[in-house]
Amino acid sequence: MRSLWGCAIDARRCARRSIRESVWRTDRRMRIVSVRGHRIRLLDTGRARSVVLLAADAPVVLEHYASLIDILGEHRRVIALEMPGFGFSFPSPAYRFTLGEQVDVVLGLLDVLGVERAHLAFTCVNALVACAVARTAPARIERLTVGQLPGVEEYRAWARRIDISLAGLRLLATPGLGQAIMACAPGKIAGKWFDAVSGKRADSKALAAVSQQVYRRGGVFCLAALNQSLLDVSPDQVGPVGVPTTIVWGAADRSHRNTDRRSSLSIAPRAAFHELHELGHCFDVEDPARAAQLILAADP
Numbered sequence: 001m002r003s004l005w006g007c008a009i010d011a012r013r014c015a016r017r018s019i020r021e022s023v024w025r026t027d028r029r030m031r032i033v034s035v036r037g038h039r040i041r042l043l044d045t046g047r048a049r050s051v052v053l054l055a056a057d058a059p060v061v062l063e064h065y066a067s068l069i070d071i072l073g074e075h076r077r078v079i080a081l082e083m084p085g086f087g088f089s090f091p092s093p094a095y096r097f098t099l100g101e102q103v104d105v106v107l108g109l110l111d112v113l114g115v116e117r118a119h120l121a122f123t124c125v126n127a128l129v130a131c132a133v134a135r136t137a138p139a140r141i142e143r144l145t146v147g148q149l150p151g152v153e154e155y156r157a158w159a160r161r162i163d164i165s166l167a168g169l170r171l172l173a174t175p176g177l178g179q180a181i182m183a184c185a186p187g188k189i190a191g192k193w194f195d196a197v198s199g200k201r202a203d204s205k206a207l208a209a210v211s212q213q214v215y216r217r218g219g220v221f222c223l224a225a226l227n228q229s230l231l232d233v234s235p236d237q238v239g240p241v242g243v244p245t246t247i248v249w250g251a252a253d254r255s256h257r258n259t260d261r262r263s264s265l266s267i268a269p270r271a272a273f274h275e276l277h278e279l280g281h282c283f284d285v286e287d288p289a290r291a292a293q294l295i296l297a298a299d300p
Contacts, residue, residue, distance in 0.1 A: 027043055097229035
């Protein structure tokens with residue numbers, strides 16, 4: 001088990017933050033809820049009995065999801081959250097960004113909101129969390145729609161590839177050093193990320209500007225903590241999942257050009273599999289209408 005003292009730095013730094021409601025509430029449907037001692041920013045449309053739960057894949061923030069939420073909200077109750085340590089969601093000081101803790105956050109949120117079962121539509125690292133939730137509490141999950149989700153070994157290789165390297169040292173994976181980089185330059189990292197992973201038709205500068213506005217106002221981007229805590233995830237924690245699953249890949253995502261996309265079937269062997277060749281890593285933000293179509297089509 002790798003050292004999590006760097007994750008502790010991030011948790012304590014975030015836990016001390018106090019942000020005015022006028023700053024974090026950019027939509028009247030947003031609120032902050034307490035889940036297991038964490039302060040979670042979410043948007044809840046509050047309509048319909050069937051629930052789709054979205055989790056922003058940082059540096060994506062809730063504001064990026066406005067169009068997707070509006071489309072889905074015509075048919076489902078949509079709840080979208082930022083996980084602890086990202087955007088305006090702040091963890092408790094004891095949080096260490098582990099997979100088990102993230103599963104606990106999702107299940108705790110369902111409990112707080114009185115949701116018995118939900119369709120989870122998560123991407124990237126959050127997709128690993130969604131699969132782990134389905135493994136832990138399958139009765140709470142109607143379906144999964146997961147994107148940019150490689151198998152566990154492929155995920156580890158990808159995390160190493162996207163790290164910032166200096167003289168062979170992987171900076172984000174290094175406790176303390178990774179935290180310092182992300183605390184000092186979240187906006188710059190977000191800009192480079194969107195430039196690197198977006199499809200050709202996406203406006204990466206506009207996508208980055210939305211995240212950068214959140215960071216300027218006191219939001220957080222604890223990517224190093226996530227990197228450090230999740231590289232020890234084992235395959236049996238996330239799969240195989242037994243709930244109905246749809247796997248989606250934005251195939252224009254250059255960060256995954258060396259990834260075996262079919263490795264995701266090791267987690268969900270019976271999943272429906274879709275590749276969107278013109279879209280990138282954030283396909284649900286780049287083309288919310290297409291993403292909504294896939295999410296809604298998955299429901300019975």
